[in-house]
Amino acid sequence: MENYHIGSLITQGLKKKPSWKPAWRKAKAKPSYDVIIIGGGGHGLATAYYLAKNHGIKNVAILEKGPIGLGNTGRNTTTIRSNYFYPESVALYDLSLRLYENLSKELNFNIMFSQRGMMMVAHTPTQMEICNRIANAMVINGVDGELLTARQVMDKIPLWNKKKDARYKCHGGIMQNRGGVARHDAVAWGYARAADGFGVDIIENCMVEDFLLEAGRVKGVITSKGEIRADRIGIAAAGGTPYLVAKLGQNLPILDYALQAFVTEPIKPCLDVVVLSLGTGTYVLQSDKGEIVFGGGLDRIPTHTQRGNLPAQETVVSGLLEMFPSFGQLKLLRQWAGVVDVVPDSSPLIGPIDTPGVYINCGWGTGGFKAIPAGGWLLAHLIAKDEHHFISEPFDLNRFNTGRLIDEATGSGIAH
Amino acid sequence: MQIFECPFCGERNETEFHFLTEAGKERPEPAEEVSDSRWAEYLYLHKSPRGKTSEIWVHIPCGEFFILQRDTVTREVYQSISLQDYQTKKV
Numbered sequence: 001m002e003n004y005h006i007g008s009l010i011t012q013g014l015k016k017k018p019s020w021k022p023a024w025r026k027a028k029a030k031p032s033y034d035v036i037i038i039g040g041g042g043h044g045l046a047t048a049y050y051l052a053k054n055h056g057i058k059n060v061a062i063l064e065k066g067p068i069g070l071g072n073t074g075r076n077t078t079t080i081r082s083n084y085f086y087p088e089s090v091a092l093y094d095l096s097l098r099l100y101e102n103l104s105k106e107l108n109f110n111i112m113f114s115q116r117g118m119m120m121v122a123h124t125p126t127q128m129e130i131c132n133r134i135a136n137a138m139v140i141n142g143v144d145g146e147l148l149t150a151r152q153v154m155d156k157i158p159l160w161n162k163k164k165d166a167r168y169k170c171h172g173g174i175m176q177n178r179g180g181v182a183r184h185d186a187v188a189w190g191y192a193r194a195a196d197g198f199g200v201d202i203i204e205n206c207m208v209e210d211f212l213l214e215a216g217r218v219k220g221v222i223t224s225k226g227e228i229r230a231d232r233i234g235i236a237a238a239g240g241t242p243y244l245v246a247k248l249g250q251n252l253p254i255l256d257y258a259l260q261a262f263v264t265e266p267i268k269p270c271l272d273v274v275v276l277s278l279g280t281g282t283y284v285l286q287s288d289k290g291e292i293v294f295g296g297g298l299d300r301i302p303t304h305t306q307r308g309n310l311p312a313q314e315t316v317v318s319g320l321l322e323m324f325p326s327f328g329q330l331k332l333l334r335q336w337a338g339v340v341d342v343v344p345d346s347s348p349l350i351g352p353i354d355t356p357g358v359y360i361n362c363g364w365g366t367g368g369f370k371a372i373p374a375g376g377w378l379l380a381h382l383i384a385k386d387e388h389h390f391i392s393e394p395f396d397l398n399r400f401n402t403g404r405l406i407d408e409a410t411g412s413g414i415a416h
Numbered sequence: 417m418q419i420f421e422c423p424f425c426g427e428r429n430e431t432e433f434h435f436l437t438e439a440g441k442e443r444p445e446p447a448e449e450v451s452d453s454r455w456a457e458y459l460y461l462h463k464s465p466r467g468k469t470s471e472i473w474v475h476i477p478c479g480e481f482f483i484l485q486r487d488t489v490t491r492e493v494y495q496s497i498s499l500q501d502y503q504t505k506k507v
Binding site for chain 2: 253255300304401402
């Protein structure tokens with residue numbers, strides 16, 4: 001792997017024709033591997049990287065049905081935070097945040113991680129009590145959480161609606177200063193490049209159609225590019241996971257929904273924190289290019305298409321305009337949707353399934369991007385050792401049998 | 417914007433409807449013989465099919481529960497059947 005540093009930048013910059021090499025090879029599938037990862041999004045690429053780096057398993061293929069990083073990895077709003085309620089969730093998401101903090105250096109690839117802070121704005125004394133509860137939980141769980149007065153919130157977001165007749169007046173808020181954003185494509189590309197550097201084959205445009213089974217154990221997959229064999233298979237396919245495991249006769253506690261996001265034309269810097277309003281459910285940030293990036297809750301109808309629906313758009317956009325009336329002058333450049341895999345307790349599914357040799361990492365719902373390093377780290381551990389890392393143990397599928405759910409939908413009031 | 421049909425009120429805006437669960441599940445009984453995994457399957461597991469599906473929805477304003485048959489990829493809506501009709505047909 002070509003090491004990027006200031007010297008190479010200057011040398012290449014001075015050349016008439018820069019000779020940068022592609023960041024990863026266009027690999028051709030070999031007949032067999034030690035491990036196959038299905039899904040070339042952030043989680044799949046990170047899994048392959050940590051398999052090679054943490055466990056020395058380098059004979060790995062990543063099979064992606066399209067080009068890498070164009071599913072939810074390329075469709076999210078890039079926010080990274082660990083302000084959850086239950087200790088299990090905080091352990092998981094803060095592992096991710098800690099890995100993100102060092103990721104640019106580790107991958108030798110700038111993921112543009114900006115810890116600008118994640119702020120939730122409360123509008124009523126009751127919501128402020130919820131914020132108190134979340135802040136307490138965060139501090140007890142060992143992550144940074146800070147309560148803000150209305151004045152402190154206003155100082156951070158001067159454009160907030162201060163009109164007399166504002167529907168959602170600011171009553172205070174809560175801040176996680178270590179939260180922030182990263183460049184989502186760079187996370188996929190950085191992991192792809194680093195995994196490729198270890199010899200992992202990234203095979204694009206390779207759709208998995210079925211599984212090869214021998215004596216009840218998985219032995220490989222049948223793809224659009226032919227048969228590829230491996231004894232261990234990791235699935236990190238988000239909304240595509242139910243479709244894949246259905247071929248093994250397995251159902252999952254997952255429903256697929258569309259989640260939309262929006263981007264306006266770029267403007268000068270005016271918002272240097274990620275803001276979520278507890279009143280409107282809309283969240284918003286400003287990208288490094290100056291665009292206002294925003295989104296909100298799920299569409300209401302289960303679907304498998306990456307296409308949003310008007311009622312959800314109306315709710316999200318009207319929420320934004322209530323929060324920041326001046327953004328009403330902006331033109332919307334793009335609107336899109338991703339298919340997210342929603343679990344009843346709004347926590348992910350990490351673990352083996354009924355077919356021996358198959359492990360899944362899915363069910364991240366609306367918040368998979370922030371969990372990419374942890375998801376990859378934990379799935380790699382599971383595949384390499386055939387047992388859970390202590391952080392992923394509570395997220396095993398058996399929690400639905402035991403009833404020990406990790407209900408973040410009620411715990412931290414996340415958007416779905 | 418999608419239009420769904422309530423068997424009682426007729427065609428209405430999608431925002432008036434609420435999705436409940438996939439149709440066709442049978443509650444396992446008797447309770448004392450049902451294993452934890454069988455009960456979890458009944459409560460939580462979905463087929464989440466790509467394509468034609470049959471689901472239980474409710475029309476919020478009138479409270480009518482019904483089966484909605486539609487396509488999860490093309491978003492085509494096939495038909496709405498009231499739960500009463502559905503059950504009588506079955507019996």
